Amino acid sequence: MSPRPHSTDRHKPRDRRKPRDPRQSRPSTARAIARLYPWARPALPRIVLGAVAALTGAVVALLIPQVLRSLVDGGLSDGDPAAIWPAVGLVTALGVLEAGMVALRRWFVLVPGTRVEAAMRQDFYAKLQDLPVSFHDRWPSGQLLSRVVSDLNLIRRWLSFGVVLLVVNTVTILIGMLLLWQLSWQLAVLFLICSVPLWVYGYRFENKYSAVARRSQDQAGDLATTVEESVHGIRVLKAFGRGHHALERFSQQAEELRTTEMEKARAIAGIWLWLLLVPDVTFALSLFGGVLLAVAGEVSVGALVAFFATATVLRWPVESIGFLLSMTFDTRTAVDRFFEVMDERNTIVDPVAPSTVARPQGRLTFEDVHFRYHDAPAGQRDLLDGIDLDIRPGETIALVGLTGSGKSTVTALTTRLYDVTGGRILLDGIDIRDLTREELRSHIAMAFEDATLFSASVRDNVLLGNPDADDDALREALEIAQAGFVYELPEGVDTMVGEEGLSLSGGQRQRLALARAVAAKPSVLVLDDPLSALDVDTEALVEQALRQVLASTTAVIVAHRPSTVMLADRVALLEHGRVTAVGTHSELLAGNDHYRFVLSSLEHETRPEREEAPA
């Protein structure tokens, strides 16, 4: 294999169905965009009013040439200066009216458009927060980001601008044609015939353009993902001096995007060519025909003047059709991308008729629990292959096993970050799937090994699971986690940390994450290797303090070290997704070879080992 760092397919989201061939059984653009209806509905009346205003403005603009016609045929040919003033007055009035109508259109559609965008953005965010962790494992957040920012922006502009103009300009062209007809039916027919190539080309344009548009938006999302990784992985890139290497990959993706964008530009240039060429040729032919007709006395000079003035007014609507169409197809792609996420079915949902744990005792029972990722290859064993474990109220149990034996997965199942694929987990005798997620997660609090802090004060971060707690509870939790260092921060517990605040060391973050779990005062505490980043002294202090909490709280602790195991009443040994032994630390140490292998420290390395079993 040639080493292509970060190779593989470039079309994310990786698990998603392959992007469909646009020509194959693809719903029409109108139907695809119509799915916006639920969000657009509140804005529709004003959008319609806006369209009416715009249309009025367009009609007013078309009336100006009519005034010119009567002036040219009347006052000007008669040499009557008195006819000029009323005509100019009328033109002025119509001109003011047109401007007023444009202002009105803007006023109508301005606010609703932004509201639709805001509502969609919030719903998208809420949906993403609701979707299970397995969804987020699959979708790079760059792809989500490009949807929530660029795609929704595009949809808003189309709703408050594109669709209105598309409709209004089309109607304007039709009305203009009628006026042309009334000026001279011969010339109007000429106009109509000449416009045929435009319609044909416009139709073909859709097919050509939308495929490219889709590719461009996906590639932009990929690029965003690479940007994100380069920023989040900055330490690794720096440590290995791979900035240039990352740049190469980034450049390659940017080049691909450029190629697509150029293809898009060529498609747009194509439609531009027609949109400019056709009216110009039409004008020339009309000039020829118009003069002939005038000579034959079929049309008046005034009508000829009005004809060209009208056709000039129509020019912009005709030319605008090009970019309005491409905008519409871009929007269609954006809508598709939006619904790709919104249509995602949430597999971890609240029950229809939720039960409730009236008086939580904290008994956690695993009954023949199985778990496998839905995309795991058939024939592969379940990651968790029948876990049976009964944790009594107040008991602390340590999960011990090799890397990859399934310890972290067990912890993730307890709060339904993932759902079991077989068997069940009971909290105080109730299947956790019968509880609402809200309730379940208020009974069980977790501390993750990679401690995530949010952009908020230390206080808000620690009291995340228990926002109503008072300062005493905060102090207590910080004390247990040995996180007293926060009082020395510039603003104490009100110091902002996380993305937008002070950055803390791994050990400090881990202690805050532990404090957070403790402060939630749950009936079950789930700690995933909570002390890994602490030095020996601090670890000993935390353990000592933690014992008080654990005395009365049910706890599941993933442990790698004997010192952490010592916190537990019992130890469950995990091997290949099964609990192979349960007992106290000393029992297992005395009677279980694998346990000794997993937990024996380096001190014992000199001893011959019978098992060097691979994981």
Added chain:
Amino acid sequence: MSVIGVEGEDREHLSKEERRHLRRRSFALLRSLLHPVRGTVALTAAVVVISSAAQVAGPALIAYGIDAGLPALLRNDWLPLGLAVGAYIATGVLGAVLIAWYTVLTARVSQAILIDLRRRIFLHTQKLSLEFHENYTSGRIIARQTSDLDAIKELLNSGLNQLVQGGLYMLFVGVAMFIVDWVSGLVLLASIVPLAVLTRWFQLKSERLFRRTRVASARLIVQFVETMTGIRAVKAFRKERRNDDEFAEQVEEYRSANAKVIGAFGTYEPGLILIGNLALAAVLLIGGFRVVDGSLAIGVLLAALLYTRNFYAPAEDMAMFYNSYQSASAALEKISGVLEELPGVPDPADPEPLGHPAGHLEFDSVTFAYTPARVVLPQFSLDIPAGQTIALVGTTGAGKSTLAKLISRFYDPSEGAVRLDGVDLRRLKPDDLRRAIVMVTQEAYLFSGSVADNIALGKPGASMEEITDAAKAVGAHDFIVALPDGYDTDVNKRGGRVSSGQRQLLSFARAFLADPAVLILDEATASLDIPSERLVQRGLQTLLADRTAIIIAHRLSTVAIADRVLVMEHGRIVEDGAPDDLIAGDGRFARLHSAWRDSLV
């Protein structure tokens, strides 16, 4: 307040001086972006000039057709009409073809500029110090490279098009108007005054508003990215609803900022139309009287009217340009700010070559402080001979990681020098430095791509065999082959599924493959289980045999393979010696070591 670099980018109100500085900075950036493509830009300009001129001929030809062609035809002379129609078609075809060409040319220019800018920001942010990244936050850096670039793309794609095409068109129409009928030309010229006033008003108003939308959108992006990357904690602690509220607030702030911008535009656009229509009425008024008294042909009046209408038609596009220009210039301002930031650890101007590094490290009277008031490492000197394995021990916050970051040149010392084989690190080419010194930290970040790709990051171009050898050496091979696609398994697909211990093994393999003269391990084994750690330790013994190593670990098991132990406290090295000697003594290390031994049982 200063506006150098990214300072003050969140402020809505800026002094005149500051605004001027920002504008100058943005323009300098723009100029440097245009420079490489100036050839294409010149060609594009030529094309657009000719095409606009061609387009402008239309109304004059119509006038000629009516005023000269019509009477001539009555005399059975087809020539003038034929000329008018032929010229019309010729100019029309020429104009259309040139505009299509122009569209492709501008796309080429704008894409070239965009890719240049993208690469510049990307490379520059990679160069900026960790300190900058930590303060500026990843969300904002991402916003600079995504939504801000979108704004510039918008400007280049359509906005600039509209400006150049529209502006030239207006110019040519104006000129044509003077040629056809100078009196009407004066009317048109007079109407430019209110146009300029209106445009200036819009410019001033929207500049501030646009800055506000950029700030609002950056906040929104930060919140969004933070939620998505921390989704597990969000769910586990039921932060969803509170997040919804916070996000709703940010969305509303962005919405209202955006609405204000569109609102300002909503005054500007109708204003333009009004001015245009009034000009039209004025041309009609003055021209009408002149037609009546016979000093003006009807065809010419028609041409003047068409020109007036045409003159204002692109004005709307120009306003659209202003729209995208404002939003892009706000974005450019921020981007140029990031680019203005100097890397905290600059590359040397004339680097010293580094042949085969032996790995001799030397701290010569080094002090490190974030600010003069916050001294992290008071002055110290330290000599680490090539090939020595050092265990760096001490409580959290004692300064161990800072020391490590000085060696890997994530930071430069405030005073004194750190040398590798006698060469100041600041005099080394970044590539040489990174080849010689590699640091593995606790957070083992995986990039999207396969497992093999992630290991190969240590040595681009490594063969599959080298990759598997590295994985075997650190004991990662077994779990990798157990993955669904072995070394080709996509880590993103398995995103949360490679456990943190496994991630650390992968980052070890990465370091192993990099094969540096100096290896720094900062808590790199914290998440490993004991058997894995044991395997790694065993691998380390061979790995470290002929290189310098600095190992920071809370678990003192490392000491077994160290030649020398340094104990740090409050930024100072308080003990220094061979492990056995220190354990035998009664210092801090002896105490730490016995505490650690106790923790093992």
